[in-house]
Amino acid sequence: MTEKKNIAIMGAGLVGSLLSLYLAKRGHKVDLYERRPDLRKLGAFGGRSINLALSDRGWRALRGIGIEEQVRKVAIPMYGRMMHDEQGNLTYQPYGKEGQAIYSVSRAGLNVALMDISEPDPNITYHFNRQLLNLDLHTNEAEMRNTETGEVEKLQSQLLFGADGAFSMVRNAMQKTDRYNYSQSYLEYGYKELTIPAAEGGGWLLEKHALHIWPRGNYMMIALPNIDGSFTCTLFFPYEGALSFESIKTDTELLNFFLEAFPDAVPLMPDLAEDYFSNPIGSLVTVKCFPWSYQDKALLIGDACHAVVPFYGQGMNAGFEDITVLDQMLENFDGDWEKLFKAFERKRKPDADAIADLAVMNFIEMRDKVADPRFLLRKKIEARINQQYPDKWIPLYTMVTFTDLPYSYALETGRLQDEIMKKVMKHIQTVEDFDKPEVQQLLEEQIIYKEKLKKHTEAQGRG
Amino acid sequence: MTEKKNIAIMGAGLVGSLLSLYLAKRGHKVDLYERRPDLRKLGAFGGRSINLALSDRGWRALRGIGIEEQVRKVAIPMYGRMMHDEQGNLTYQPYGKEGQAIYSVSRAGLNVALMDISEPDPNITYHFNRQLLNLDLHTNEAEMRNTETGEVEKLQSQLLFGADGAFSMVRNAMQKTDRYNYSQSYLEYGYKELTIPAAEGGGWLLEKHALHIWPRGNYMMIALPNIDGSFTCTLFFPYEGALSFESIKTDTELLNFFLEAFPDAVPLMPDLAEDYFSNPIGSLVTVKCFPWSYQDKALLIGDACHAVVPFYGQGMNAGFEDITVLDQMLENFDGDWEKLFKAFERKRKPDADAIADLAVMNFIEMRDKVADPRFLLRKKIEARINQQYPDKWIPLYTMVTFTDLPYSYALETGRLQDEIMKKVMKHIQTVEDFDKPEVQQLLEEQIIYKEKLKKHTEAQGRG
Numbered sequence: 001m002t003e004k005k006n007i008a009i010m011g012a013g014l015v016g017s018l019l020s021l022y023l024a025k026r027g028h029k030v031d032l033y034e035r036r037p038d039l040r041k042l043g044a045f046g047g048r049s050i051n052l053a054l055s056d057r058g059w060r061a062l063r064g065i066g067i068e069e070q071v072r073k074v075a076i077p078m079y080g081r082m083m084h085d086e087q088g089n090l091t092y093q094p095y096g097k098e099g100q101a102i103y104s105v106s107r108a109g110l111n112v113a114l115m116d117i118s119e120p121d122p123n124i125t126y127h128f129n130r131q132l133l134n135l136d137l138h139t140n141e142a143e144m145r146n147t148e149t150g151e152v153e154k155l156q157s158q159l160l161f162g163a164d165g166a167f168s169m170v171r172n173a174m175q176k177t178d179r180y181n182y183s184q185s186y187l188e189y190g191y192k193e194l195t196i197p198a199a200e201g202g203g204w205l206l207e208k209h210a211l212h213i214w215p216r217g218n219y220m221m222i223a224l225p226n227i228d229g230s231f232t233c234t235l236f237f238p239y240e241g242a243l244s245f246e247s248i249k250t251d252t253e254l255l256n257f258f259l260e261a262f263p264d265a266v267p268l269m270p271d272l273a274e275d276y277f278s279n280p281i282g283s284l285v286t287v288k289c290f291p292w293s294y295q296d297k298a299l300l301i302g303d304a305c306h307a308v309v310p311f312y313g314q315g316m317n318a319g320f321e322d323i324t325v326l327d328q329m330l331e332n333f334d335g336d337w338e339k340l341f342k343a344f345e346r347k348r349k350p351d352a353d354a355i356a357d358l359a360v361m362n363f364i365e366m367r368d369k370v371a372d373p374r375f376l377l378r379k380k381i382e383a384r385i386n387q388q389y390p391d392k393w394i395p396l397y398t399m400v401t402f403t404d405l406p407y408s409y410a411l412e413t414g415r416l417q418d419e420i421m422k423k424v425m426k427h428i429q430t431v432e433d434f435d436k437p438e439v440q441q442l443l444e445e446q447i448i449y450k451e452k453l454k455k456h457t458e459a460q461g462r463g
Numbered sequence: 464m465t466e467k468k469n470i471a472i473m474g475a476g477l478v479g480s481l482l483s484l485y486l487a488k489r490g491h492k493v494d495l496y497e498r499r500p501d502l503r504k505l506g507a508f509g510g511r512s513i514n515l516a517l518s519d520r521g522w523r524a525l526r527g528i529g530i531e532e533q534v535r536k537v538a539i540p541m542y543g544r545m546m547h548d549e550q551g552n553l554t555y556q557p558y559g560k561e562g563q564a565i566y567s568v569s570r571a572g573l574n575v576a577l578m579d580i581s582e583p584d585p586n587i588t589y590h591f592n593r594q595l596l597n598l599d600l601h602t603n604e605a606e607m608r609n610t611e612t613g614e615v616e617k618l619q620s621q622l623l624f625g626a627d628g629a630f631s632m633v634r635n636a637m638q639k640t641d642r643y644n645y646s647q648s649y650l651e652y653g654y655k656e657l658t659i660p661a662a663e664g665g666g667w668l669l670e671k672h673a674l675h676i677w678p679r680g681n682y683m684m685i686a687l688p689n690i691d692g693s694f695t696c697t698l699f700f701p702y703e704g705a706l707s708f709e710s711i712k713t714d715t716e717l718l719n720f721f722l723e724a725f726p727d728a729v730p731l732m733p734d735l736a737e738d739y740f741s742n743p744i745g746s747l748v749t750v751k752c753f754p755w756s757y758q759d760k761a762l763l764i765g766d767a768c769h770a771v772v773p774f775y776g777q778g779m780n781a782g783f784e785d786i787t788v789l790d791q792m793l794e795n796f797d798g799d800w801e802k803l804f805k806a807f808e809r810k811r812k813p814d815a816d817a818i819a820d821l822a823v824m825n826f827i828e829m830r831d832k833v834a835d836p837r838f839l840l841r842k843k844i845e846a847r848i849n850q851q852y853p854d855k856w857i858p859l860y861t862m863v864t865f866t867d868l869p870y871s872y873a874l875e876t877g878r879l880q881d882e883i884m885k886k887v888m889k890h891i892q893t894v895e896d897f898d899k900p901e902v903q904q905l906l907e908e909q910i911i912y913k914e915k916l917k918k919h920t921e922a923q924g925r926g
Contacts, residue, residue: 179702179746183646239642283642 002335004028008142008157010132010170011035014107015302015319016163017114021065022327024123031157033130033144035164039112050193050282051224051232052110053078053102053211053313055401061320064327067117074109076225077101082210083370088264092210093370093379096402102211102313104224106232132164135173137294159337162300163319166287166307171300174289181290187309187363189219190245190281191236196268198229205268206231213366214262219243220367221262233265236284236367245281284309286356290349293341301326305345306352311363312400314355318407322348354407358400358414378425382417384434385443392447393417416454420446465798467491471605471620473595474498474627477570478765478782480577482626484528485790487586494620496593496607498627503575513656513745514687514695515573516541516565516674516776518864524783527790530580537572539688540564545673546833551727555673556833556842559865565674565776567687569695595627598636600757622800625763626782629750629770634763637752644753650772650826652682653708653744654699659731661692668731669694676829677725682706683830684725696728699747699830708744747772749819753812756804764789768808769815774826775863781818781870785811817870821863821877841888845880847897848906855910856880879917883909 004027009016012034020030054075062068079101080094095102118124133152134143142155162170175182199205204225206212212223212231219238223231238244248254251273258266266272287307292300302319326344333340369375385393396414399405423446427439434440467490472479475497483493517538525531542564543557558565581587596615597606605618625633638645662668667688669675675686675694682701686694701707711717714736721729729735750770755763765782789807796803832838848856859877862868886909890902897903 179649179748181648183648183751185644185646186642285642288646 002026002333005158007031007159007161008033008140008155009161009163010142010168011162011164011304012111012115012126012128013163013165013302014111014114014316015323016161017111017118018061018065018320019161019163019301019323019326020124021067021114021118021121022323024118024121025065026330027123028159029123031125031127033127033132033142033155035131035147036128038115038126038128039108040115050107050191050234050310051226052105052107052316053224054105054110055102055313055317057314057321057324057404058317059103060404061324064324067114070117071105071110071113072103074113074227075103075105076227077103077209078211078225079209080211081370082207082212084212084214084262084264085371086216086261086263091376093376096398100398100402101209102401104211104226106226107316109227132169135160135170135298137173137177137297140297159296160298162298162304163302165303166285168300168304170298171287171289171304174291174294174298174300177294181288183286183288185286185288187284187360188239189236189363190239190283191234192245192276192281193279194221194233194235194269194275195271196223196231196233196265197270202229204229204231213370214265215367215369215371216261217368217371219261221265222366223265233269236363239281248276251277286360288353288356290345291342292345292349293338296336296338296341299341299344306356308356308359309363310359311366312355312359314359314400314407318352318355321351321404324404351407354411355400358396358407358411374425377428377431378421380431381424381428381434382421384431389447392451416450420450465489465796468621470494470622470624471496471603471618472624472626473605473633474625474631474767475574475578475589475591476626476628476765477574477577477779478786479624479626480574480581481524481528481783482624482764482786482789483587484530484577484581484584485786487581487584488528489793490586491622492586494588494590496590496595496605496618498594498610499591501578501589501591502571503578513570513654513697513773514689515568515570515779516687517568517573518565518776518780520777520784520787520867521780522566523867524787527787530577533580534568534573534576535566537576537690538566538568539690540566540672541674541688542672543674544833545670545675547675547677547725547727548834549679549724549726554839556839559861563861563865564672565864567674567689569689570779572690595632598623598633598761600636600640600760603760622759623761625761625767626765628766629748631763631767633761634750634752634767637754637757637761637763640757644751646749646751648749648751650747650823651702652699652826653702653746654697655708655739655744656742657684657696657698657732657738658734659686659694659696659728660733665692667692667694676833677728678830678832678834679724680831680834682724684728685829686728696732699826702744711739714740749823751816751819753808754805755808755812756801759799759801759804762804762807769819771819771822772826773822774829775818775822777818777822777863777870781815784814784867787867814870817874818863821859821870821874837888840891840894841884843894844887844891844897845884847894852910855914876917879913883913 007023007028007030009020009030009032012032016032020032023030059068062071080092083091115126119126129147131145131147132142133145140157140160143152144155145152162168164170174180196205206223208225214221219236221233221235223233225231240246248257254273254276258272285307286309289305292305301322303315306318308315325348329340329344382395386395396410396417399410399413400407424439424443427433427436470486470491470493472483472493472495475495479495483495486493522531525534543555546554578589582589592610594608594610595605596608603620603623607616607618609616625631627633637643659668669686671688677684682699684696684698686696688694703709711720717736717739721735748770749772752768755768764785766778769781771778788811792803792807845858849858859873859880862873862876863870887902887906890896890899
């Protein structure tokens with residue numbers, strides 16, 4: 001029986017709140033400290049409101065603690081991408097097989113749900129308006145400021161989890177230790193949230209069960225459905241340049257740009273100019289670091305150790321999967337927290353790096369390639385290959401979104417598939433070409449060859 | 464005629480000192496601020512004493528200000544690598560063509576030389592024992608602490624250069640600006656300096672005109688000659704593991720390890736244990752960041768914006784080349800410092816990234832591959848290819864060390880050469896095999912193909 005600990009979690013966002021449930025389930029006493037006020041007491045939800053796409057890895061973590069059904073009530077399945085071209089023509093591309101979907105949820109809504117589920121647990125206590133000022137990693141003594149009273153209190157915990165997001169103060173303390181590996185890397189794009197309100201009398205003005213994309217090469221807009229009938233749109237746009245946040249300064253410039261770029265969306269956005277000029281520009285950062293832990297004292301989790309850009313819809317899912325992986329390790333836990341933390345970070349780091357890289361790569365795919373007929377044809381061919389070789393060929397997007405295969409495996413396999421597809425596509429002009437004997441033979445050869453190569457590599461211990 | 468500026472350079476190391484000469488030459492008034500005391504007043508040279516290998520890019524910058532000959536007097540040419548195996552057998556590998564050498568210089572000795580050359584210039588003033596505490600980039604107001612008196616002074620300059628090394632405080636100020644890209648990445652190896660003293664009665668105990676390497680796979684020792692007859696040895700060794708800084712704790716363990724790993728060096732190192740247990744372990748960091756400048760106020764240069772690991776011997780050379788590149792841009796300068804800084808960082812960043820990556824790659828080559836007969840054979844074959852195609856095939860090491868081709872070009876070309884060599888080496892068992900018709904034909908084809916590919920790529924603007 002493992003000793004029960006007094007555990008402090010810094011950050012009561014999605015990952016912190018879910019983690020508290022998993023730790024309390026094992027009998028630990030958990031205190032969560034959140035810099036912001038209690039979301040539930042605010043009239044409107046403050047903070048980041050960008051919509052999230054919950055997919056299999058996220059659901060698995062919710063299921064693991066028995067709260068899948070509660071969350072499913074506020075989630076809208078999106079079965080595919082709906083592309084909008086400059087003339088307003090639509091093209092639809094399913095995300096996976098029939099029935100496979102990613103789920104639109106509101107960050108604030110999900111956070112509130114997780115708080116409501118966890119707070120009644122006698123082992124879990126939430127403390128809001130508590131800002132971490134300083135952390136002594138040697139002793140786990142934290143200096144916390146009560147942002148309502150201004151008072152500074154000392155806080156002592158036996159174990160501390162840093163679930164405090166991309167700008168983590170717990171990580172900040174680790175960054176000051178010797179030989180700490182750290183990188184923060186920004187895209188030259190920002191994002192701005194806009195709204196398509198619900199139809200008069202209720203209902204959705206666009207197809208509800210899709211993620212909408214207006215891909216425009218150098219920039220794009222997306223829209224995700226909300227349960228109230230509205231859509232949250234996000235414009236991803238360069239900070240600087242001929243067409244950029246910098247270049248658009250007036251209502252007229254804005255409207256002209258939108259009429260040119262997103263003509264079918266304009267009539268649906270009555271508050272466009274107000275939204276655009278009053279909402280802040282969000283930045284897009286990738287954070288990588290190592291190690292994630294300090295001795296047997298502290299562990300980073302979620303965005304705090306692997307903030308990624310949102311283009312694979314995996315940020316929250318990766319954070320939730322951290323919890324699943326940690327919980328599996330706790331199954332056979334021998335009481336040595338330092339060993340646990342080290343095993344966790346070693347296992348999880350390659351996967352965190354992989355999803356970070358995949359997310360950046362997917363930005364290019366979303367804003368540019370999805371509008372390319374050759375790309376769409378390739379996706380169809382890949383679906384055919386997957387039908388023909390269901391065990392040997394799972395498309396990259398499917399591996400990431402609808403399986404629990406490690407992200408690092410998905411990235412590596414995706415690269416091999418990419419090499420094969422380059423060869424195959426040389427022979428393909430239409431979907432029917434897939435059945436041509438030379439295509440079938442080439443594919444067979446390539447798949448057998450890559451399988452062999454992979455087995456060989458794995459046998460060499462370099463897999 | 465460009466307006467003369469009051470320029471502050473933070474850091475009076477190698478790059479800062481050399482930069483002061485270039486700026487003063489153009490009529491600017493330059494003040495250098497150095498955290499440490501005046502090296503020339505110290506009995507022994509403090510700080511980092513690791514030897515440096517001055518190569519073509521470094522010489523070019525010294526020549527540009529007319530001080531090449533003065534420095535050459537204290538530099539020892541090393542014409543090749545001398546590998547020492549576990550039995551003390553020697554293998555020699557020239558660095559380039561006959562007469563081509565890299566030059567061993569002492570960091571402190573070169574720094575003193577640069578100070579002695581620059582300080583008499585009435586436009587150049589050195590301020591020692593001045594620590595930069597804080598910098599307001601908007602105003603270029605710096606808070607400086609006099610480390611002798613403890614007094615804090617405000618310092619106002621029109622332009623500020625951050626030549627303050629890998630742990631730059633000027634960069635630190637930039638890191639606090641919005642969307643700053645930054646990474647620091649440590650190798651899991653440290654280094655320790657050791658000494659082979661001069662022979663009794665003077666002279667060198669090992670070949671003087673070579674860089675000595677004891678490559679041992681997972682670790683290595685190197686030795687560079689000093690003008691006083693001694694060699695400075697550097698042991699590159701893992702921090703942790705079965706054989707590591709952590710594992711060796713006693714004189715006996717140290718001696719046993721050295722007798723096993725470097726038997727021929729032990730008799731030459733009478734102070735081994737004392738050196739080993741009293742010298743600090745140095746860490747090996749790569750720093751990348753962007754941008755390097757702030758408006759028309761401040762510019763980073765040298766290690767401050769691109770600290771690299773020492774395994775290509777290019778850290779100082781890259782910093783000196785920064786100065787050459789900046790000086791060339793100043794030739795056609797129209798008075799717009801912000802434009803100059805932006806053009807400089809845009810031109811130089813890909814090359815800084817390339818030499819950082821090359822340096823990490825060369826660590827593996829030095830500690831591991833140079834002991835491999837196949838690798839040595841490949842080097843000989845490459846020398847033959849270079850003879851046969853002198854314009855089309857310059858070996859990577861030569862491009863980096865003995866030319867001023869951009870580092871990024873060298874890295875890219877090196878990758879293409881690597882692909883070709885993998886194919887060519889399949890047909891080669893001895894140097895004589897190079898003349899076999901199939902080898903010659905393959906090589907011809909490959910070189911023509913890659914030339915075409917490169918021209919095509921450049922024409923596409925992706926070169």
